[in-house]
Amino acid sequence: MSTDETGPGGAQTPESAGNPGSPGQEFLQLITPAGERISHPEFDFWVRDITDEQLCSLFEDMTVIRRIDVEATALQRQGELALWPPLLGQEAAQIGSGRSLRADDFVFSSYRENGVAYCRGVDLTDLLRVWRGNASGGWDPYSINMATPQIIIGAQTLHATGYAMGIQNDGADAAAITYFGDGATSEGDVSEAMVFAASFQVPVVFFCTNNHWAISEPVRLQSHIQLADRATGFGIPSLRVDGNDVLAVMAATRLALDRARRGGGPTFIEAVSYRMGPHTTADDPTRYRDANELEDWAAKDPISRLAGLLDRKGLLTAELQQQVKDKADAVAAEMRRGCTTMPDPQPMDIFKHVYSAPNSWLERQQDHYARYLASFGDPAGAVSEEGAR
Amino acid sequence: MTQLTFARAINAGLRKSLENDSKVVLLGEDIGTLGGVFRVTDGLQKDFGTHRVVDTPLAESAIVGTAVGLAYRGYRPVVEIQFDGFIYPAFDQIVSQVAKLHYRTRGAVKMPITIRVPFGGGIGSPEHHSESPEAYFTHTSGLRVVTVANPQDAYTVIQQAISCDDPVLYFEPKRRYHDKGEVDESVDPAMALPMDKARVLTDGADVTLVAYGPLVKTALDAASAAADEGISIEVIDLRSLAPVDYEPVVASVRKTGRLVVTHEAGQSGGLGAEVAASITERCFYHLEAAPVRVTGFDIPYPYSKLEMHHLPGLDRILDGVDRALGRPNSLSGLEG
Numbered sequence: 013m014s015t016d017e018t019g020p021g022g023a024q025t026p027e028s029a030g031n032p033g034s035p036g037q038e039f040l041q042l043i044t045p046a047g048e049r050i051s052h053p054e055f056d057f058w059v060r061d062i063t064d065e066q067l068c069s070l071f072e073d074m075t076v077i078r079r080i081d082v083e084a085t086a087l088q089r090q091g092e093l094a095l096w097p098p099l100l101g102q103e104a105a106q107i108g109s110g111r112s113l114r115a116d117d118f119v120f121s122s123y124r125e126n127g128v129a130y131c132r133g134v135d136l137t138d139l140l141r142v143w144r145g146n147a148s149g150g151w152d153p154y155s156i157n158m159a160t161p162q163i164i165i166g167a168q169t170l171h172a173t174g175y176a177m178g179i180q181n182d183g184a185d186a187a188a189i190t191y192f193g194d195g196a197t198s199e200g201d202v203s204e205a206m207v208f209a210a211s212f213q214v215p216v217v218f219f220c221t222n223n224h225w226a227i228s229e230p231v232r233l234q235s236h237i238q239l240a241d242r243a244t245g246f247g248i249p250s251l252r253v254d255g256n257d258v259l260a261v262m263a264a265t266r267l268a269l270d271r272a273r274r275g276g277g278p279t280f281i282e283a284v285s286y287r288m289g290p291h292t293t294a295d296d297p298t299r300y301r302d303a304n305e306l307e308d309w310a311a312k313d314p315i316s317r318l319a320g321l322l323d324r325k326g327l328l329t330a331e332l333q334q335q336v337k338d339k340a341d342a343v344a345a346e347m348r349r350g351c352t353t354m355p356d357p358q359p360m361d362i363f364k365h366v367y368s369a370p371n372s373w374l375e376r377q378q379d380h381y382a383r384y385l386a387s388f389g390d391p392a393g394a395v396s397e398e399g400a401r
Numbered sequence: 402m403t404q405l406t407f408a409r410a411i412n413a414g415l416r417k418s419l420e421n422d423s424k425v426v427l428l429g430e431d432i433g434t435l436g437g438v439f440r441v442t443d444g445l446q447k448d449f450g451t452h453r454v455v456d457t458p459l460a461e462s463a464i465v466g467t468a469v470g471l472a473y474r475g476y477r478p479v480v481e482i483q484f485d486g487f488i489y490p491a492f493d494q495i496v497s498q499v500a501k502l503h504y505r506t507r508g509a510v511k512m513p514i515t516i517r518v519p520f521g522g523g524i525g526s527p528e529h530h531s532e533s534p535e536a537y538f539t540h541t542s543g544l545r546v547v548t549v550a551n552p553q554d555a556y557t558v559i560q561q562a563i564s565c566d567d568p569v570l571y572f573e574p575k576r577r578y579h580d581k582g583e584v585d586e587s588v589d590p591a592m593a594l595p596m597d598k599a600r601v602l603t604d605g606a607d608v609t610l611v612a613y614g615p616l617v618k619t620a621l622d623a624a625s626a627a628a629d630e631g632i633s634i635e636v637i638d639l640r641s642l643a644p645v646d647y648e649p650v651v652a653s654v655r656k657t658g659r660l661v662v663t664h665e666a667g668q669s670g671g672l673g674a675e676v677a678a679s680i681t682e683r684c685f686y687h688l689e690a691a692p693v694r695v696t697g698f699d700i701p702y703p704y705s706k707l708e709m710h711h712l713p714g715l716d717r718i719l720d721g722v723d724r725a726l727g728r729p730n731s732l733s734g735l736e737g
């Protein structure tokens with residue numbers, strides 16, 4: 013781990029903070045895979061206020077988003093969604109960071125951060141619009157202070173940096189956070205975002221979820237060094253955390269946000285996790301991934317880890333488990349209902365919002381197409397490839 | 402002769418090129434172990450090794466930019482851009498470097514780079530996965546831009562592109578990847594119809610219908626539907642979008658007196674405009690009616706539930722044919 017952060021009491025963060033694993037694998041950890049809480053001289057400070065009740069609520073959040081993920085995958089298999097990018101295994105990274113944000117912070121994410129969107133209070137139907145093929149964007153970004161998900165790998169890191177430049181200009185007490193994958197770190201945009209963020213010392217957090225795979229490409233193809241170390245070359249302090257440890261993720265994100273708000277500039281967080289499902293529902297990971305690897309990571313599952321901690325604390329009661337399950341089922345049912353009752357978009361909708369004001373150029377095309385559709389008794393028959401006449 | 406899908410035909414063509422020339426190297430995201438997201442490069446890394454078929458880091462500008470360096474060094478890189486919408490990070494390398502180096506070095510440096518781009522819509526994908534960016538590249542001198550419309554061409558033209566000393570953008574109609582057709586793998590690409598030549602697919606007397614890539618099949622379907630109504634359409638597969646082979650189009654329009662051009666890309670500044678203008682210049686006195694364009698709209702590619710409204714289908718093409726023929730059509734009674 014490399015950071016110049018001076019924590020509470022001005023202590024320098026140790027070089028290998030957390031629980032040292034194999035050489036080069038050190039990362040910050042506050043809960044072991046067995047669910048044991050381990051203390052850390054500096055990072056405990058950042059989660060010292062987390063009560064038992066809040067731990068239970070993190071457990072609920074993580075369970076709910078896993079349930080959302082399973083339900084959406086089922087909806088895709090049933091033909092209700094065209095595609096879905098699962099987040100299975102990344103619940104701690106998304107909930108731990110998402111729950112660290114304030115309402116006035118702004119999120120620029122990739123397509124996989126549905127758990128973060130959940131933390132922002134996204135309407136569950138909105139979450140599915142894009143994947144059902146009904147819209148280009150699922151929500152108004154200003155309604156939940158989260159941009160609509162980015163598909164162009166890495167592009168959002170520049171947007172977050174620019175937004176943070178705006179925050180800085182405005183003298184506001186907020187931060188921007190951007191989420192991206194390990195593969196994204198190879199894109200030029202991400203390097204350029206780090207250059208700008210460091211040059212202008214803006215309040216942005218680069219949250220990189222190293223889930224070990226970029227579709228079929230292993231992280232070692234993207235980087236010869238730990239991703240966290242990459243930021244150092246741009247002059248950006250970085251933290252490497254166990255991404256399956258919700259408390260460690262929270263501690264790191266809170267530290268980074270605090271630094272940003274205090275004028276300390278950008279921070280890069282590498283959350284080391286694992287994508288346990290396919291890249292998307294269209295992907296077949298058995299073509300490139302060893303089953304043993306998946307098994308190893310299943311043993312580090314973020315939800316069972318937190319459950320282990322709750323159990324040790326005597327909090328994992330049958331009542332809690334039932335309550336969490338009921339909540340997850342209810343959320344999933346609500347999402348399914350929203351999905352299957354979503355009205356289909358109308359043909360002429362394709363012309364909406366191309367420009368902020370109408371122009372005769374496009375209106376002419378629109379008018380011609382309306383006449384064309386009207387020339388068929390049954391407009392639906394007009395648009396098959398086989399034709400209607 | 403074997404029955405192959407487009408995807409398998411391109412795969413077979415790539416394999417031939419890799420076998421025939423040790424300087425051919427493939428570069429791209431996920432093209433190795435996975436065989437590409439469309440499996441077009443399936444099995445090639447296994448058979449030719451990781452130095453010939455290279456899984457690259459996730460960086461399009463770097464993929465094309467390093468191909469430039471490899472070409473300087475005498476290699477013939479074949480680059481895969483995973484989806485049309487991801488070519489833009491590489492745009493600068495393509496238009497500023499790949500396209501111009503031969504000219505800038507007064508012919509000293511060759512850029513025999515093939516850039517494979519799955520393009521076009523109709524597969525129900527989210528945004529950035531269904532674009533038709535060909536016009537950006539046809540506007541850039543120094544690039545050759547080709548597209549294929551049947552598995553045999555897919556097989557032959559990929560080999561012609563790779564052996565061409567100029568840079569070639571090879572657009573693959575992704576919604577046709579699984580369509581099958583006869584492929585004669587013994588065809589010698591050097592003896593086959595050159596990739597920069599258009600091909601007349603049907604003999605027609607009433608209207609010339611120009612299409613390319615994914616819409617060639619739709620155009621042929623439209624021609625046979627029109628034949629049922631007694632209208633005879635001459636379908637031309639343009640194949641090369643830059644440079645365009647105008648001779649067969651000119652000859653056809655001189656015969657039919659009517660031109661319809663169709664493509665999925667938006668209308669404004671599209672290839673249809675170029676073809677219509679060129680044919681008007683060359684065949685003005687043979688034209689019986691103004692050329693008609695049947696294209697996508699000037700909108701960002703719409704979400705998948707509505708993409709069929711954007712994509713020209715058989716009926717929209719026939720409506721365009723009716724316009725060219727002055728028959729009743731959806732715009733009848735409108736002026737201009």
Ligand SMILES: Cc1ncc(C[n+]2csc(CCOP(=O)(O)OP(=O)(O)O)c2C)c(N)n1
Nearest residue numbers: 124163164165193194195196225226227487
């Ligand atoms: C510019 C660009 N190139 C390629 C793609 C295709 N693509 C989509 S996701 C992906 C892998 C991304 O991996 P990573 O950044 O590690 O994020 P993850 O999907 O693992 O969360 C690729 C290559 C894209 N969306 N954008």
